[in-house]
Structure formats: structure tokens, C-alpha cells
Amino acid sequence: MTKKYLALSFGLIGLFGYATAHASCGSTTCSINTSWDEYGASHAGWNADLRYSYSRADTLRSGSKKISADTSFAGEVENLRTLNRIVTAGLDYTHDDHWGVALQLPFITRDHNHNLGPYTGGAPAGYESFHASAMGDIKAVGRYRWALDEATRSGMGIKFGLKLNTGKKDFVIDQTGAAPNEVTLQPGNGSTDLIVGAFWYQSTPGSDWNWFAQATAQSSINSGATFRPGNQINIDGGTRYAISQGLGALLQLNVQTNSSDSGSSAAVTSAGAASSGGRIISLSPGLSYIFMPGTQIYGLVQLPVYQYVNGEQLTPNSSISIGINHRF
Secondary structure: OOHHHHHHHHHHHOOOOOEOOOOOOOOOOEOOOOOOOOOOOOOOEEEEEEEEEEEEEEEEEEEOEEOOOOOOOOEEEEEEEEEEEEEEEEEEEEOOOOEEEEEEEEEEEEEEEEEEEOOEOOEOOEEEEEEEEEEOOOEEEEEEEEEEEOOOOEEEEEEEEEEOOOOOOOOOEOOOOOOOOOHHHOOOOOOEEEEEEEEEEEOOOOOOEEEEEEEEEEEEEEOOOOOEOOOEEEEEEEEEEEOOOOEEEEEEEEEEEEOOOEOOOOOEOOOOOEOOOEEEEEEEEEEEEEEEOOEEEEEEEEEEEEEEEEEEEEEEEEEEEEEEEEEO
């Protein structure tokens, strides 16, 4: 591929860099980092990305096992599903070969349904639904990178930024008008988080393969009195193979670990145990296609190969993302 196309497409392998923590109602969905200038030195300027992500959390788990919901107690019975639909606008600015900054603005639509116990003769005591549609928490992340080897066009860098407390967080249950117990169902969780990370990349001239590895950590530095999200660590590695000048095959391995949320509003099981956080390992294959100079479309599927959750949580069996990216 030409240097122009190599630089344009390389950033797509930096996928799933940040994600929201797991919650008992399955509000998790992985966001995708599709800033084309995220890795590898390229010319200064702006890059815009628009992405749609979808996941359906409808599998109840405890630990790594699928379970059936406990219907014997009065209250929420997490036996139905949560739908997550997120449209994310991304804007990236590269200042020079070293400095850059990326901004992510998510618009979140979330629908959750659960029955109420106790069940009598196989019938639930009631039913509740929740709908939210609003801007979520904005992320602003800067980066500094430096070259390691010009022959292999490899380098490394660091990231530093914030998840801001900008998302709406006052949506209520449709039937009762009360706020849901799970704070993480809301588009915003009321927390300001620090994000730090490091990455490595290689895009050898003349090779059809590009590589990257990344590790990021996210931790709350300011949260409400009743809720603090758990710390999060993401470790990702991926590659892109150039099938042709415009078409690329993508594959990534994503490892995400979340500690449990804390505070009186954190999700718990009926027995009072923490019901948030856990570990997930996923494979994320996809395709990208440059259909005109400076503009690329892409699609990816994230497939969990291992899931472990604290307490009881609804989990997705897959998630999808499609989008378009343009360099100005």
C-alpha cells in the first residue's frame, strides 16, 4: 500500500480502547477507538469519525456460568434484557509527529426490561421497563508518541485524559417514575475519571501487516456520595492485513478487567453481594474499506470468548459496530 493509505488505515486497529464497566442490568458496551492518527506518525490535521454500536445483554451469569434468575424474592428479577445503541462522534487532531488529542461524544439510547418477584404459579408479580436517550459522558484524551525504528516504522507512546461528568443521569422507570437502582443504566454515571495508558505500533513499509498493542487504565477521581465506579484496565493487541489497496482485514484480542462499583447506589444481588465488575476476553474481527481518498468505512463484531462477572449480571453474546471515518 502507499504511505497515504497505510497511514489512513492504521489507526483502525486501535479498537476498543475504552469501555464502560459491567453492571447487573447489562449496561455495558465497548466503545471503539477509530482515530486514524492514534498510532503511527502522520501529517498534522483533523480526523472525524462517526460510529454506531449495538449490543443486546440477555444472558444472565454468575461468575463464568450461565444461570437462571431467582424468582423467589420481591424486587427486580434480571431475567429479560438490556439493549444498548450508541452513536459516537469522534474528533481527532494531530499537531505534529509527537502530539495529538482525541475527543469522543457519545449519544446513548438504552432500553431495559425486567420482571418483579416473587413469582406465583410461574407468573411474575409485576413488570418494569426503562428507557434513556441522551448524551453520555464525553472523553478527552491526549497522546505523545515517539519513533523507535524508522526501518520498521515502529514507535510507542503514552495517553492521558479524562472521562467527564457530562451525561444525563435522571431518567426514571416508566411504570413508577422512580430512578432505577442501577446507576450504570443512565447515560452518565456522575463520575469524572482519569485515563492513562501506553501503546506500541509497527507498520513496516512494503508489508501487508500492521501491528499494535495497548494498555489503558481508568479510575474515578471525583464521584457522587452514593456511587463510585470501579477501576478499569484494558489490554488490547491487534493486527491489520491489507487484502488490497483499499480493503483491510482486522483482528484484535481485547482483555478488560473491572473492579466492583462502590457506594450505597452500587448494584448488589438479593443477598447483598457486589453485582458489578468482572473480566472479559474477546476476539474482534472486522473489515475496513477505503472507498475514496481520505474516507473509510468499517464494520466489526466483538465476540466474547471468556466472561466472568461478580454477583449476577446480564451479559451480551456479541456486539457490533459500523462507522465512517474521514481525514481532512
